[in-house]
Amino acid sequence: MSTKTKIIVINERDNVATALETLSAGAELSFEFQGHIEKIRLLSDIPMGHKLALRDIEKGEAVIKYGEHIGKSTSKISRGEYVHVHNVVSEVRGERSR
Amino acid sequence: MNFQGYRRLDGKVGTRNYVLIIPSVGCSQGVARAISQGLKDVVYLPNVAGCGQMGEDRTVVRKTLVGFGTNPNIFSVLVVGLGCEELTPDEIRKGIIPSGKRVEVVTIQDVGGTRKTTALGKRIVKEMLQDAAKLSREPIPVSELILGTECGGSDYTSGLASNPAVGIVCDMLVAEGGTVILSETPELIGAEHLLAKRARTPEIGQEILSAVARCENRAIAAGQNIREGNPAPGNIAGGITTLEEKSLGCIYKAGTSPLERVLTYASHPAERGLVYMDTPAHDIEQLTGMVAGGAQIILFTTGRGTPAGSPIAPVIKITGNRQTYLKMKDNVDIDVSKILQGKETIPETGKRIFGEMISVASGKLTKAEKLGQRDFSISQMNPNI
Numbered sequence: 001m002s003t004k005t006k007i008i009v010i011n012e013r014d015n016v017a018t019a020l021e022t023l024s025a026g027a028e029l030s031f032e033f034q035g036h037i038e039k040i041r042l043l044s045d046i047p048m049g050h051k052l053a054l055r056d057i058e059k060g061e062a063v064i065k066y067g068e069h070i071g072k073s074t075s076k077i078s079r080g081e082y083v084h085v086h087n088v089v090s091e092v093r094g095e096r097s098r
Numbered sequence: 099m100n101f102q103g104y105r106r107l108d109g110k111v112g113t114r115n116y117v118l119i120i121p122s123v124g125c126s127q128g129v130a131r132a133i134s135q136g137l138k139d140v141v142y143l144p145n146v147a148g149c150g151q152m153g154e155d156r157t158v159v160r161k162t163l164v165g166f167g168t169n170p171n172i173f174s175v176l177v178v179g180l181g182c183e184e185l186t187p188d189e190i191r192k193g194i195i196p197s198g199k200r201v202e203v204v205t206i207q208d209v210g211g212t213r214k215t216t217a218l219g220k221r222i223v224k225e226m227l228q229d230a231a232k233l234s235r236e237p238i239p240v241s242e243l244i245l246g247t248e249c250g251g252s253d254y255t256s257g258l259a260s261n262p263a264v265g266i267v268c269d270m271l272v273a274e275g276g277t278v279i280l281s282e283t284p285e286l287i288g289a290e291h292l293l294a295k296r297a298r299t300p301e302i303g304q305e306i307l308s309a310v311a312r313c314e315n316r317a318i319a320a321g322q323n324i325r326e327g328n329p330a331p332g333n334i335a336g337g338i339t340t341l342e343e344k345s346l347g348c349i350y351k352a353g354t355s356p357l358e359r360v361l362t363y364a365s366h367p368a369e370r371g372l373v374y375m376d377t378p379a380h381d382i383e384q385l386t387g388m389v390a391g392g393a394q395i396i397l398f399t400t401g402r403g404t405p406a407g408s409p410i411a412p413v414i415k416i417t418g419n420r421q422t423y424l425k426m427k428d429n430v431d432i433d434v435s436k437i438l439q440g441k442e443t444i445p446e447t448g449k450r451i452f453g454e455m456i457s458v459a460s461g462k463l464t465k466a467e468k469l470g471q472r473d474f475s476i477s478q479m480n481p482n483i
Contacts, residue, residue: 005440010262010350018258018337020440032443049254049337063339066262066350068292070343083339090340092288 011067019046044082051083102235102460107198110170111242123148123183133219150482161364164193165390174200174226181207241275246388246396250381253401257347259418259437260399266448268353280352281375288341305360364390383477407466
């Protein structure tokens, strides 16, 4: 990678990325995804280590990081928007395996 | 792809060529240490068990000691017994014999005390060392490697940098036909259904779910509900949204391969590919279980840093935290913080770690080996009787 990137996508199936530094709404970022460079404009401020949506996520749709479901959205999340406990819930919270 | 390894009589391949001294009981540990002193390439196990364990615990102690003896990193074995212990040295010897290695027993009560047993033990071990020195490394396909994976002292960098990078290494090794062990059952909680979905058969998937249920129930019986209050407020402030996300950040270090088998503690994987071993979260017990199961090399990710090392297997420590790397340079082998600076991709870093793993498998010493860090602890469920 030649240019420094400010967000990280862990798995190619992910629909969220993680901010490597605190980012401000309105910022335009480029990042490498599935072998090509994509651009994204932030709709929210994103604290360092927190997540943003890489594409629109419908209400009830799976939020995907590490290529797996990390929860489902409780409202429509737009590309570039902040993704965290205010719009995502666990799908297994409190459930125990048998 | 090849590394330079030691081919054993049973066809397995070592990354190291040690003579191992196993005290069959805690009482003979001091003599085992005395025999090993001053001798290069001789290691002893600081084993404190061997008397007073019952049922499953006794089985685990025997399996672990035998597993260290049969591990391909070992050339020959000397078992040091006291003479009245419940787990007899001969039982350990018999377990190691099928590997084709030379294995001898000395017993302190029979030989007559510490000095005589130490002298006899040293004579035997020196003979073994002379034979070990005749063996040279040869090119071996990496498919012969059993790689153990572990994380300890995690921080926010673990799930974002070191674990995903090690996940790339694991996927590369499985693609080459090698074996990867994932372990640490408490860490699966919240993501066990996702790992179960990757199981080769529904039965293997159910074994994962059952292993997690047993672990949770034991914690609840001890008054702790691991699932409640997790992710902790500090995790959420750091950006972790759900328990699935937190647990996936840990287990992603073993990559994305299908799960071929669930092993009990210290068991040897018969299958190639990704396998799971049911171990506690205790770093050293986890490490001990995987090495007893035949792992010849370990990749250990850490956020805050740790000195951990195995008596017989090289442990490569990897951190995504630049400050930890700079502060603990004598303990941590690989700095992958460039991922978080946006200067190196996860796949590029994975390839770099894979290269380092081949060098270490071929004889390059890790930081833990240079420091003589030889941690050993057997997982037990009940107090000694």
